[in-house]
Amino acid sequence: MFLQDQWYVAGTRGEFGSTPLRRIILGKAVVLFRTPDGDVAALEDRCIHRQVPLSMGSVQEDGTLQCLYHGMKFDKTGKCRFIPEQTRIPQNAQVKTYAVAEHAEWVWIWMGDAAEADTSRIPAYPWFVREGWKARTGHLYVKCNYKFIIDNLLNMAHLPYVHPRTIGSEGVIKDAKVAVTRSGNNVRLARKMYDIEPPPTYKKAGGFEGNVNRWQTIDFMAPSSFEFHTGVIEAGHEPPLPGIDQPRSNARILDRHSMHSVTPETETTTNYFVGFAYDPEACPPDLAEFIFEQTFATFQEDVVLLEAQQANMDMMPGHKQLDIVSDAAGLQAMKVLEELESIRS
Ligand code: FES
């Protein structure tokens, strides 16, 4: 039940080297590795001989992946290049491969027909490819369906309850100006909160004395990626427009660009990738680290809830859910996914 003809994050770029790495993506075992010429290859993690995981093998100097069991070698196109004790390599000695592309901090994988893999459909993440900018990335493994995480990231009403120690405060849900818009397969949730007390992380990181105006612009890009432009500015000053550089002013501001992308592993497990892009000129490394640590701790709080939600639904399946007003963006995203699923079936 997963959308195949889409780009998903397979992992962060630094994860892939000459040691083969097995990752389950959309219920399929994939082995990823980097060849000596620097390319990332993604093969089905199953030897065509006796089906052992190829990830148990090793990458050779010639860039082939050698199976640990009887030593057959496969190149990055999945073609067999060596079979012990025979010179003839059968035509059909071929392992399935997947299209991969490196963009920003991540390696992206297309689980459908490789001929359809159009790299222009990978989320652009402009803040992560900006000259001079740096990024901090993280990875969480969550025992829940990937759609629960999408629903979580599009309903900000959970912030004061789940994250009061970091990014949540009562002000988030008090008179927020909220707009939900859809454009193609993308959904934008834009929220502005005026003259509120800054939440703990922002108070500490930005040194705000008084109240702030806060904004959250969250762009969901089907099937499972997000771009977040969020922050706070001294009360009395208008938040920057979504995706635009902050206007030069003397107002104290904390302007943040982050990403989230979730890759289904199975129906009830998900690899969850996060990243935070920053301009080291404006945000010194220790401040960037502080913000990252605080937000990563925040996501871990979500993981506890998401796993409890999945466990509860597994125990008591088939119940209808009650939707509330703050679900609007999440429901739009689910509609986009349902439409894409119906095209496929
Ligand atoms: S199982 Fe891979 S070579 Fe035999």
Ligand SMILES: [Fe+2]
């Ligand atoms: Fe959260």
